[in-house]
Amino acid sequence: MHHDDFAIEPVKGLPEAPPEGERILWQGRPNWWALTRASLSLYWVAGYFVILAVWRFGSTVDQVGAGAALAGSTPFLILGGIVCALLMIVGYVQARATVYTITNRRVAMRIGAALTVTLNLPFTQLGRADLDLRRDGTGTIALDLIGPVRLSYLVCWPHVRPWKMRRTQPALRCIPDATDVAQILATAAEARVSTPQLVRNAPAPAAVAAE
Known part of the structure; x- marks a missing residue:
């Protein structure tokens, strides 16, 4: 039987239907391979195990010969392959569980594979947006973010700007066509912030004549 963990969402990626006048401009998720490389340091981990294997081979080849030295270094490569496979699984699951949404009023981030949370970030709470573009x-x-808003780095990871722990910066991580998405975000945020907000004041109480 097919089961969808997010079937209760009235709109994909959002905990509730958008209010009247709000429109979804873009939705997407991270590229799982790019997310694995960037947030889980896949290449560094793979390189670490390769260095261990080379070191093992070089330190024993003079004593036991090339064949035995190669056999002794192979377990490091096998272990490294297992670890890298696990990291790729984590990266894939994280990417598939994520939905980023940009509307004409806010940025919404449904994140988390085990513990799912949705961040609603109105444009009025965004100080700026920085784009880190890859080749x-x-x-x-x-x-x-501006104002008193504080987010947990661990809860939001890996959907954060790396190493910004004192003041966590949520991030749309490793998204395809990032330049186009950044332009959509910039245009929508500028339009929203520059739009005057109508404030309805309560009518003044009627004067009561003194007796």
Whole structure:
């Protein structure tokens, strides 16, 4: 039987239907391969095990011969392959569980594979957005929040700007066509912030004549 963990969402990626006048401009998720490389340091981990294998081979080849030295270093490569496979699984699951949404009023982030949370970030709470663009066209858009808003780095990871722990910056990590998405975000945020907000004042109480 097919089961959808997010079937209760009235709109994909959002905990409730958008209010009247709010429109979804873009939705997407991270590129799982780019997310695995960037947030889980896949290449560094793979390189670490390769270095261990080379070191093992070089330190024993003079004593036991090339064949035995190669056999002794192979377990490091096997272990490294297992670890890298696990990291790729984590990256894939994280990417598939994520939905980033940009509307004409806010940025919404449904994140988390085990513990799912949805961040609603109105444009009025965004100080700026920084784009980190990669050569393959993927990129990360980090959002600098203003005001008293504080987010947990661990709860939001890996959907954060790396190493910004004192003041966590949520981020749209490793998204395809990041330049186009950044332009959509910039245009929508500028339009929203520059739009005057109508404030309805309560009518003044009627004067009561003194007796």
